[in-house]
Amino acid sequence: MVDNERNLERLRPLLERLTAAVGADDAPEFERLLDDLVHARRKDLFAELRQLTSRVREALNSFQLNARFADLAEREVPDARQRLQHVLQLTDSAAHQTMDLIERCGPLVEVLATAGAQPLPAAARAAASQLRTNLSEVLLAQGYQDLTGQIVRGVIRLVDEVEATLSSLLRIVGETSACNGAEAPAVVNGYGPVVPGVDHGAAVSSQQDVDALLSELGL
């Protein structure tokens, strides 16, 4: 509304001269003034368009420049999953190794308990019994691998979800922004392994669309 009033104020002298040219039946002057009027309107329109495209470009650039975002989706999140899988493997292997040793210790206790003087002195019997109990408890303690493993698997599922969400976001950004000149193809290529089925064609065409608009506006 304010803009419209300002336009009216700005164009009033031109309109008055146009009306005067009509009154004076001055056709050449009328044509000339009409051209001026149309030119003035076009200038306003182009200025607005220029502002708008500039804002769109800034918004898209800020998305693309956020390399951290792409890095998270294509490298760090999958890495995090790999690390967690590795923790599962390490704890699994350590627990089994411990149980291998426990299983080998059992018969050794029996050897100690049956070798030598029989009946075994009370202290030796008690020690053998305590050893069996301790070995059994060490065995049960390996259950930590199951308990921590279930928690780690839960976190892996969460990481999968985060990755899927990031991929969706990247797909949206990849499809709408490609006005970043040389940088855009690299970013889009980089997303490849993370976002299968990203429409590179559409991204390129929107780049062309933006370029076409910019060149039309003389930018």
Add this chain to the structure above:
Amino acid sequence: MSSELRFLVVDDFSTMRRIVKNLLQDLGFANIAEADDGKTALPMLQNGNFDFVITDWNMPLMPGLDLLKAIRADERLKALPVLMVTAEAKREQIVEAAAAGVSGYVVKPFTAEVLKQKLEKILQARAATVS
């Protein structure tokens, strides 16, 4: 307790299967098979003469609760004792497992003594039903 009994231990973690297997061996049971989830366990149960199932709850593909329901729904398997050994410890879960017909419920981490007591209790109840 009869050492002739045939056990199936169902858990997606090989460490836990091994622990339960060792404890069963300590109790004198030698006939023990393993499965890594309900989906693998069910055909084993249908094709083999198992006397006892010890199962985890939280497993991929077919969790322990679904395995329990499938066992209770199977004409030939429905009387099979099923002991759940799981980290799932919410009241409502235990109530649900009981409603589904679980024979016993042990929460991880557990002791050898608790496992032994539960086994004995279930086997005694089974012996009383059979005789």
